[in-house]
Amino acid sequence: MNILLVTDSYPPEIRSAAHLMQELAEELFREKHVVTVVTCYPRHNLAGGSTQAKFDEVLVENGVNVVRVDALPVHNIAFILRGIAQLLMPGRFIKSIRKLKSKKIDIVIVYSPPLTLAKVGKFVKEKYGAKFILNIQDIFPQNAIDLGIIKNRLLISMFEGIEFRAYRSADKIAVHSRGNKLFLINKKFQPEEKVEVLHNWIDPLPYISARRTGSFREKYGLQGKFIFLFAGVIGPSQGLEFLIQTAALLKENQDIRFLIVGDGMQKNKLMKSVVEQKLNNVIFQPFVVQSEYPLLVKDADAGLVCLSSMNKTPVVPGKVLGFMAAGLPVLALLNKESDGHILIKDAQCGYAAVSNDPQEAARIILSMHTEKNLIQLGANGFNYLLKNFTKEICIKQLEGMF
Numbered sequence: 186m187n188i189l190l191v192t193d194s195y196p197p198e199i200r201s202a203a204h205l206m207q208e209l210a211e212e213l214f215r216e217k218h219v220v221t222v223v224t225c226y227p228r229h230n231l232a233g234g235s236t237q238a239k240f241d242e243v244l245v246e247n248g249v250n251v252v253r254v255d256a257l258p259v260h261n262i263a264f265i266l267r268g269i270a271q272l273l274m275p276g277r278f279i280k281s282i283r284k285l286k287s288k289k290i291d292i293v294i295v296y297s298p299p300l301t302l303a304k305v306g307k308f309v310k311e312k313y314g315a316k317f318i319l320n321i322q323d324i325f326p327q328n329a330i331d332l333g334i335i336k337n338r339l340l341i342s343m344f345e346g347i348e349f350r351a352y353r354s355a356d357k358i359a360v361h362s363r364g365n366k367l368f369l370i371n372k373k374f375q376p377e378e379k380v381e382v383l384h385n386w387i388d389p390l391p392y393i394s395a396r397r398t399g400s401f402r403e404k405y406g407l408q409g410k411f412i413f414l415f416a417g418v419i420g421p422s423q424g425l426e427f428l429i430q431t432a433a434l435l436k437e438n439q440d441i442r443f444l445i446v447g448d449g450m451q452k453n454k455l456m457k458s459v460v461e462q463k464l465n466n467v468i469f470q471p472f473v474v475q476s477e478y479p480l481l482v483k484d485a486d487a488g489l490v491c492l493s494s495m496n497k498t499p500v501v502p503g504k505v506l507g508f509m510a511a512g513l514p515v516l517a518l519l520n521k522e523s524d525g526h527i528l529i530k531d532a533q534c535g536y537a538a539v540s541n542d543p544q545e546a547a548r549i550i551l552s553m554h555t556e557k558n559l560i561q562l563g564a565n566g567f568n569y570l571l572k573n574f575t576k577e578i579c580i581k582q583l584e585g586m587f
Contacts, residue, residue, distance in 0.1 A: 186587060187219045187289050189315070191278060191305050192296040193259060195224040195251065197231055197240070199472040201417060201503045202322070206296055208388055212580045214248040221250040221285065223278055223305075229260040230448055230472050254281045259299065262450075264334055275304040282309065290315045292587055295355075300325045300344075303351030310354065318586055319355035320383065323422070324368060324498045331497040332421050348373075357586050359383035362524035364499025381586060385503050386579035389570060392510035395479035402484050405468060410442040411554050413516060414485035416478070417504050419449030424493025426451075427518060427540045429458055432467045434547040441554055443489070446470045446481065482511040487535070487553055489516050494541040496520040501528060506574055509534055509566035514559045518546055534566025 190210050194203040206222065214220045227240060242253045256277045257270035282305070290313040295306040303319055310317040326344035329335040335344065352358060352373065358380045360366050366382050369375045402408050419425060425445070432443050443466060445455075452469065459467045473481050482488065488508025492500065501524050508515050515535030519525045529537040536549050553559065 186291040187287060188213055188221070189282070189290045189293045189309060190220060190222045190296070191224075191293065191302050191309075192222065193225045193256075193274065193299060193302065194296075195222055195227075195253075196475070198227045199230045199474060201507075202296065204475055205385060205503065208386065208576050209294075209580060209583075210249045211247050212576050213584075216580075216584065219250075219287075220248070221252065221287065223252045223254060223281055225256045225259070225274070226253040228258055252281055252285070254278055260449075268340075271299040271301045274299065275301055275308075278302065278305045279308050289313065292316050292318065294318045294320060294583075296320045296322070297351075298323050298325060300348060300351055303347075303354060307350075307354040310356070316356050316587065317354060318357045318359060318583075319351060320359045321365070321369075322361065322385075322503075323500060324365065324373075327372075328422060328496060328498055328500070332493060332495050334421060355379075357381060359583070359586070361385045361503075362499055362501050362528075364522070364524040364527075368499055383583055383586075384574055384579050385501075385506060386574050386576040387506040387510050387570070388576050389510040389567075391476075392479045392482065392507070392512075395483050395511070397483040398480060399484060401473075401481050405444065405470060407442055407444065407468070409440075411440050411487075412442050412444050412485040413487050413489045413550065414444050414446065414482065414508075414513075415489045415491060415504075416446040416481065416507075417502070419445065419447050419452040419455065421451060422493060422496060422500075423449075423451070423491050424495065424540055425455055425491055426458070427493070427543065427546070428489070428491055429455060429462075429464070429467065430543040431518075431546040431550065432459075432464055433462055434543055435550060436462075436464050436466055438466070438551070438554075441466060441550065443467045444470065444485065447472055478507070479511060482507055482513060485513060487516055487559070488513040490519070490525065491517075491540060492519045492523055492525070494520045494539060497522055499524040501525045505529075506570060509570040509574070512560075512563035512567045514553065514562035515566060516549065516553060532566050532569035534562050534569060 192206045259270045293309040293315045306317040490502035517537040518540040526537040
């Protein structure tokens with residue numbers, strides 16, 4: 186089949202969504218599909234922090250046709266500017282798609298966020314007769330409303346209109362957990378047969394082949410420390426202020442360190458808070474390239490994921506899968522609605538708590554620091570992942586929607 190994948194993020198950007206989409210595109214190519222990716226020209230979260238690198242606008246990468254669109258930036262900018270950029274993005278994508286030599290597109294898969302790209306899926310569906318699959322990661326605008334990012338009633342109504350039209354135009358809506366499916370059915374009134382659970386996936390092989398070398402411990406000056414690793418986007422949804430509050434309660438413990446690797450609009454604010462409180466147990470570092478990420482994870486003692494308690498949707502942080510693939514025990518500090526609580530319990534791979542009680546979080550962290558069963562928890566997570574979340578399993582399920 187001729188498949189068009191629409192996403193705002195794709196390598197060389199260092200983002201979990203980018204690599205998720207790359208794995209999808211390349212696995213579909215291996216399954217003998219003709220795959221074209223239309224994505225934004227990469228400007229942020231590049232290896233080494235470079236913003237001056239140049240990339241071909243059209244290129245074949247590992248058998249996948251990649252078209253990079255010169256759209257306005259949407260990362261690490263003010264919310265108003267991001268909103269404007271996301272509203273304009275579909276027009277730029279559609280313009281590039283019109284130039285494609287292909288006269289046939291059987292399937293169009295749109296990755297959201299941003300939800301505005303659903304307009305591209307609708308265009309391709311109508312022009313080419315393609316089946317439109319909308320992959321929803323964050324339920325927007327509900328998540329932005331819950332976090333207080335969008336308060337104006339006119340803006341809320343506008344974005345809810347975009348949401349309604351996006352769901353209506355899609356043939357299938359894929360969500361990454363059962364709770365998200367029920368949310369769309371019960372709160373957004375979507376037909377049950379239209380919404381399918383498609384778990385996020387991961388390729389465990391890079392983690393299986395990686396060995397703990399201590400290179401990142403040495404690089405960051407963390408030899409001999411018990412490391413809780415958070416790696417990913419540092420934004421309002423993650424609610425890392427809660428982690429800083431928890432770290433402050435543990436600042437006298439000389440063994441535990443919280444390593445935060447990533448970038449995002451909240452990073453500078455959090456770094457300032459750490460300096461003001463004189464916390465030497467919180468360390469910030471930039472993104473690492475994807476090829477080195479398994480080595481970074483292997484150097485940690487526990488994986489940490491965090492979501493603000495203000496979230497009211499069942500979102501599950503995708504970084505959990507990397508920790509499970511590496512055999513790390515997981516500490517999940519999440520909003521009470523997150524399906525991550527169920528995942529941690531079912532996999533028996535760590536501990537989950539609601540992210541509104543720093544004292545309780547600190548208690549769990551101290552318990553994990555001294556627990557003798559962490560290796561078994563990590564093994565449980567790894568085995569659970571092999572049965573449920575490999576890219577072969579999940580992408581075969583996606584092909585079933587074709």
